[in-house]
Amino acid sequence: MNTNRRCGALARALALAFLVAIGTHAQAQTDPLPSWNDGAAKQAITAFVKDTTTQGSPKFVPQPERIATFDQDGTLWVEHPMYSQVMYILESVPALVKAKPELAKVAPYSTVLEILKGDRAAFARLTMPDLEKLAAATLTGMPVKTFAAQAKNWLAEAKDPRWKKPYTELTYLPMQEVLTYLRANGYKTYIVTGGGQDFVRQYSEKVYGVPPEQVVGSAGGTKFGYAKDGKPFLIKEPRLLLNDDKAGKPEGIHLMIGRRPVAAFGNSDGDREMLEYTKAGDGARLAMIVMHDDAKREYAYGPAKGLPATKIGAFSQAFYDEAMKKGFVVISMKDDWKRIFAFE
């Protein structure tokens, strides 16, 4: 080998090492949102990320302030025909009844047993106080560790009635891409859900890459105590600290995060105050609403834009009109999403 060739080999080896070392900065310019069709919604996301992360841009946001919040049910995954956590509550009743057989003949436990036997119409007989009673019975009274194990077991077994897949697979691929894209650009991504904080925390890291400490949800108190062997533990109490829905969302964000989000994503009137609060901040702000207008690939419900009315995740015409007026961006599942699920 002559000197020149040796020199070339050395330079190549160093150049390679250099490229490997800076690899994370040298990402190929691939589309970060491949499951999105080109259109105003996709454009709004990429423009927002560019504006807020380009040094010198008038809309630049320093990295510590890059907070993005996502509603879960209906925004990140399927919420019809019923919120998965309500299914958890109902499907936890047989174990309760097994432990206390006298409950089998007492409403609302008896009603739930009928629903689980296939009598879907019985569901209409459950009142809100019934659901609260069932929630207290299935979500509280046990150590936090026991609840975590029960929820994880259920999540591993339970299946959505339409796709016959675990709920944790029914996440929207386009929204997973948004989570990943924002994180790759220095955003901290939070889930802000009306669902139970302790419940969502059992799968948020695995399903969305969102760690438990970045889940804000409806939360009850716990009580610190000691077991007989002196070991300390926390018991889940039926005492609501935060009802993380509607006005409770910005209130929960202040409590748990302490900063106003720069971007927020929702799908229903329950997210209205979170989106208003986010959008009202200074500088660049992104507020987006997933509209369920795809009866074929997922579900269609509103009643905004003449979509069928629903009790689960309703998106009203009034909120739609406000969104248009205030520059919130509506995402049409039908038109904006090329693909909805990873398993398709």
Add this chain to the structure above:
Amino acid sequence: MNTNRRCGALARALALAFLVAIGTHAQAQTDPLPSWNDGAAKQAITAFVKDTTTQGSPKFVPQPERIATFDQDGTLWVEHPMYSQVMYILESVPALVKAKPELAKVAPYSTVLEILKGDRAAFARLTMPDLEKLAAATLTGMPVKTFAAQAKNWLAEAKDPRWKKPYTELTYLPMQEVLTYLRANGYKTYIVTGGGQDFVRQYSEKVYGVPPEQVVGSAGGTKFGYAKDGKPFLIKEPRLLLNDDKAGKPEGIHLMIGRRPVAAFGNSDGDREMLEYTKAGDGARLAMIVMHDDAKREYAYGPAKGLPATKIGAFSQAFYDEAMKKGFVVISMKDDWKRIFAFE
């Protein structure tokens, strides 16, 4: 320039670029805790970090689970002669009285005015309900943004009576080193304080590198509403959601973080339950207590180990005995800390 010299220059340029690119991985093996004297306390920290971050170690902790919690007053900064937030409350009273002059003659406002005029003895006349009333009057009723600005203004002006320095400079350098050392090893560091969450969040990032969302403190509710121009805002309410002291600390940790810490640091009986809860987890755990036994360089108070009794940050003999029995590590300010403040 001949070929060989050109080749050398190219190789050197690439080698330099390579070294710059991997610089963060090539830290010199310097002492991460230079303000600590060699001893059991320093040793406990470095051994814990090594054990929990060495791949293949039986005590290895995956990075997402590396949560460390720190009490603030008395653990990260000076808490004598009085908690800084109590000083904030007292020193906010003149502005209240200016807005409502009739308060000047009404207790507890009149008592506070006497204290601020120099009558330190008047402090003894303030009862706990008085302090709660003063806290409600100075910490609530305003938008969160207004409170943040008021707290920041005070922090920029207020001075500790002994060192005549801003409170934010009275942090313990050895503990700052622990924060930095843990973060450099993949730990997420949290402040878990009996102080007001919204208050501590105004300076935690600047003073400790702990962002607002990693501050767990005593927290009141907020109320979402709209201003006359339709802009949404949050008002601080005199409604306590979390009393983040004693049993409230593990309860607050569960609410805000949702994971049991692997390491926890405190200094008083108010941190007892947090340390017990941390230490009772599986695997490697570190629980440390700062003992104020340095009357000359800082303060001496206990009453553990015969130190003078105190109402502010008391460390009881019973907690000391439990600490010894359970393997909590006591840090002696006098013996373990080479230097206490950065300004020394």
